[in-house]
Amino acid sequence: MADDHRDTPDQSVSRRAFLKGGAVATGALSASLIPGAADAQLPDATEPDPHRTTVELKVNGVAYRKEISNRTTLLQFLREDLKLTGTKMGCDRLQCGACTVILNGRTVYSCTTLALEATGGEVLTIEGLTKDDRLHPIQQAFIEQSGYQCGFCTSGQIMSTKAFLDRVPNPTEEQARLALSGNLCRCAAYKKILESVMAASRLMRA
Ligand code: FES
Numbered sequence: 001m002a003d004d005h006r007d008t009p010d011q012s013v014s015r016r017a018f019l020k021g022g023a024v025a026t027g028a029l030s031a032s033l034i035p036g037a038a039d040a041q042l043p044d045a046t047e048p049d050p051h052r053t054t055v056e057l058k059v060n061g062v063a064y065r066k067e068i069s070n071r072t073t074l075l076q077f078l079r080e081d082l083k084l085t086g087t088k089m090g091c092d093r094l095q096c097g098a099c100t101v102i103l104n105g106r107t108v109y110s111c112t113t114l115a116l117e118a119t120g121g122e123v124l125t126i127e128g129l130t131k132d133d134r135l136h137p138i139q140q141a142f143i144e145q146s147g148y149q150c151g152f153c154t155s156g157q158i159m160s161t162k163a164f165l166d167r168v169p170n171p172t173e174e175q176a177r178l179a180l181s182g183n184l185c186r187c188a189a190y191k192k193i194l195e196s197v198m199a200a201s202r203l204m205r206a
């Protein structure tokens with residue numbers, strides 16, 4: 001089949017010549033056919049990157065100031081930037097609660113919270129519960145009651161328990177069950193988890 005020449009030879013590039021010419025032809029085309037291509041400016045390296053922002057926040061009482069991508073989630077910031085790996089990633093889509101941390105006194109799913117949203121705030125993670133090498137009463141209760149099996153969901157369960165018991169120090173089992181309903185356990189250790197929450201409330205009141 002004949003090549004498709006539609007213009008006069010000095011103005012056109014045939015399909016065959018284009019394919020044969022490869023990068024040279026492509027370069028020639030982009031320089032000659034794309035308006036303004038020759039004058040295109042590379043981004044100024046001294047300009048601030050609009051996709052990155054400096055966040056300032058406290059995590060477990062320690063102040064941090066770091067430049068991060070605007071898309072960094074709080075979970076990524078904790079685990080990858082601060083190396084606080086006690087907070088786990090389960091579903092990464094707002095379904096399991098393994099990534100639960102406390103931000104300004106309220107539980108959040110850190111997998112779907114941007115680190116930017118925490119700017120100026122205070123984050124508490126599982127690492128921040130232990131004081132002077134002494135376990136928090138909630139951690140103690142989970143151990144004593146065996147409120148876990150594989151343990152993957154446990155830090156999220158404990159952080160939800162912490163926010164709950166700070167609000168409701170003497171709960172009923174029904175209240176506790178409802179408060180932890182956003183934390184799934186694939187091992188289905190729910191009975192033991194509930195017993196741990198109730199034991200923790202007793203320990204904290206004592
Ligand atoms: S990892 Fe965040 S909700 Fe599952």
Ligand code: FES
Pocket residue numbers: 147148149150151152153154184185186187188189
């Ligand atoms: S203890 Fe295994 S997922 Fe909860």
